[in-house]
Amino acid sequence: MPSRTGSHSPTGIGKSLPERGLLLLMVLVLLEGSVIPLGAASSPDTSHQKNVDSHKAEGEKNHTKKAFPVLDLDYHHIQTPFEISLWVLLASVMKLGFHMIPRLPGIVPESCLLITVGLLVGGLIKLAGEKVPPVLDSQLFFLCLLPPIILDAGYFLPIRPFMENLGTILMFAVVGTLWNAFFIGGLLYAVCQIQPANPNELHQLEILPCLLFGSIISAVDPVAVLAVFEEIHINELLHILVFGESLLNDAVTVVLYHLFEEYSAAGTVTVLDGFLGIISFLVVSLGGILVGAIYGILAAFTSRFTSHTRVIEPLFVFVYSYMAYLSAEMFHLSGIMALIACGAVMRPYVEANISHKSHTTIKYFLKMWSSVSETLIFIFLGVATVDGPHHWNWTFVTVTVILCLVSRVIGVVGLTCVINKFRIVKLTTKDQFIVAYGGMRGAIAFSLGFLLKKEEFPMREMFLTAIITVIFFTVFVQGMTIKPLVELLAVKKKQEAKRSINEEIHTQFLDHLLTGIEDICGHYGHHHWKDKLNRFNKKYVKKCLIAGERSKEPQLIAFYHKMEMKQAIDLVESGGGVNLPSAVPSTVSMQNIQPKKPPPAKLVEKALPKMTKGREEEIRQILRSNLQKTRQRLRSYNRHTLVADPYEDGFSELLIKKQKMIALEKKIKDMNYYLTVPAAPPDSPTMCRARLASDPQSYSSKPAMDRVPTIQVDLASPQSPDSVNLMDEFRRVDQQEEDQGLTMKAPSGQSGPNRPGEADRGREQQKLTRCLSDPGPSADEEEEEEPFLP
């Protein structure tokens, strides 16, 4: 293997050194990937066979002793996994590389770049004279590459907007796809037949293969849509419309594909076949959903019992989902719909049952796999393009491209006219344009085309060429221009997701209000049934599928706890020393909203009565034990257990301690929490994928392990204005009416005003008070040396 020479660049290049090194690495991986395996594996099967023979022959006359081979090259032994790993590595390094190039990711969507890379790699392989591995053949694509992406989409599907727009989505998915398929297929056939003078090959094309082609090319592709739409941050409604359509049209595509493929040989389709087709569509879609739902419920039920083996929790989610997909595919049902149904059904229950770490694991793994899958798919598209076999026919290809566009536009406009009659929030022209323009084709179309057998479809190559051209057109042209168009048309962008407690309260309030009004009107509408479903869910289903006490937790309280936890983790992870971007700097604190009780606030000059030493010690103990857990790395690695997670097992302990303290203290005031999650600035899709909601955005280097974390830095004086105090267990000792917070110092006396908002004392960021208000920076500077945890 060529050694990595990346780090040998002269030092004069200075700060671009790592980047140069990375680029060099990429090139080397490319070359390596294309040359080495092909060189060594020129005819793998036959040479392997030869080897076996020669071994056998050798074995017989083995009496001639040869030197013991100290170093041996045995490529065949590891060939397949090696090649797979190499491809994955290539894909990942490419992803890294793109973000090194300064302005490119803003202009060109990632999918385009990846296809280009695929073209390059394919070209290299072809130049080397070797056979391109058939990477987009059906097995690999449909069984390995597609499921992670779909599962990721299904698990994180925003259920609320999806359900609210379900009618619209179904219309677009079913009726729209049917319209596209028949329009394209029919007109193509007509065009093929009208070439009057020169009888050319197009005349051979029958109506049924045309319709089959139409059905392959008409389906909007979820992978392509995801890849492009993630970068343009469009508003939720449009995103869910196009994306939902791309997911749900799978059933239609499956049925049409099989129908036309079956009957192309026969040559005719009767009315009975059409009727069976409709029945088949219902079976495929509903069956797929049913299979998915069953597996989803099984997964939810299993997760109820995993409290003692937290480590394998994510595995259940993945395996059950994959089995749902495979089971659906086994019956030729719609695997995509099964996967979506499984993910969407299991999610609320599984998330209530599993630990926080498992939740993060699931999130990260899904994002990782789907990201790699998507990259690989686009690269393979490029490679397969170079591979061919191609058969270019100007008429066919150009007519196909034009027809795709035209039929999409007509379909969307026509359907919207009908749909708008039933929608409360109508779709405007701008919306329609984006929906039409966002209908991208992708690798699924290509794979379906690839699956066609050459004997039955002599025009297969022409089909493939046309499909690839359409894919390239949509991905490159539409993908690159949709972003400037969105800007130009001033389409509403995604609201920065700031899930505040107020919005949650009002969402629930509005739900109940609208249900009530519907009941008063006597109208059994949307809200009424949703409410009934919710009540059924709460009463029966949750009890079965969620373990323990959480089954009874109302949604608002669950939301509240989730936000608490999130804030707490953000706070501790960021080390307390980093600015979490704040939404609104403000000096408002709890005391400002609590109604004043006589006597009025004179917090400053009043001397705090000292806490008893024992009390303080107890508090220190609790804090020490809990905080140290979070700082601790996994020092001893045991495959079967993890270090006890303070945030789920500890959280309930915290609650118990909280109760104890209430009982202990005579006068306790409630802890108040400030709960707006700071909004994240929108950034590129890989960043979006890589950084999940719970990650802190700026990540300071963690302090050295031996440095004991001081409470004051971490919690008592968090730098961020918006942070919340985590620990329930230190109740504010009620010395005064105002928030004082525990001053965690040695009982050497109160250092003076804990006046919140005295930011001029040094730390700029501490403008905001928190509930556990800081002891004030300056007076405590020297005392902070004394670590809280001795």
Place this chain on the structure above:
Amino acid sequence: MGALQSLPGKPEYVDLAETTGFSFEQIGILHNRFKQLSHNEETLLRDHFNKIPDLACNPIRLQIIEAFFDRRNFRQNGEGTVGEIGFKEFLMVMSHFKPPSLHMTQEQRESIRRDKLRFLFNMHDADNDGTITLEEYRHVVEELLSFSEALEKDTAKSIADAAMLEVASISMGHMEPDEFYEGITFEHFLKLLNGFEIESKMNIRFLNMDTTTLCK
């Protein structure tokens, strides 16, 4: 569909249609419902509302019912509550839930937003002093959680407190420690729910409702 009266030409409907923006058909349907609820009397009482069975499992039903008897929702700048309402007032309250039409200017959309948010505000602000105090907000949260079995009063309180704190931070920005945040005024309320897109959410379909056959 024989229950519908012949609508065009009914003079009082014309008047109502103009003020509320409903169509004749919708007014007819709602009138039928009104008659059904009030057992063919002229006015609706609170009791009539209490008798609607589906409403019984709604956690905020009391507030919803009160909203119907609240003069502030009658669009006549009145205040206080009444004991009974006629069809006109019923329709006025219902008109808050009309969806916005397709072609509207920005100001029209804005005014509809204010209108709907005003309705919500009035529901929260029970004592009609123009602000939602902490107590009132706590009451809202408690009502929302009232039907769940595990009612932890403390949690409800802290949720309300947190929400209030958030409103205060958003609206007031900087506050001295001595200052006291009186409550959520209507302007603050608007600011709070700015991104909520209430004009798209707070809507009921008033068509396709032949209600007399459906329910009791």
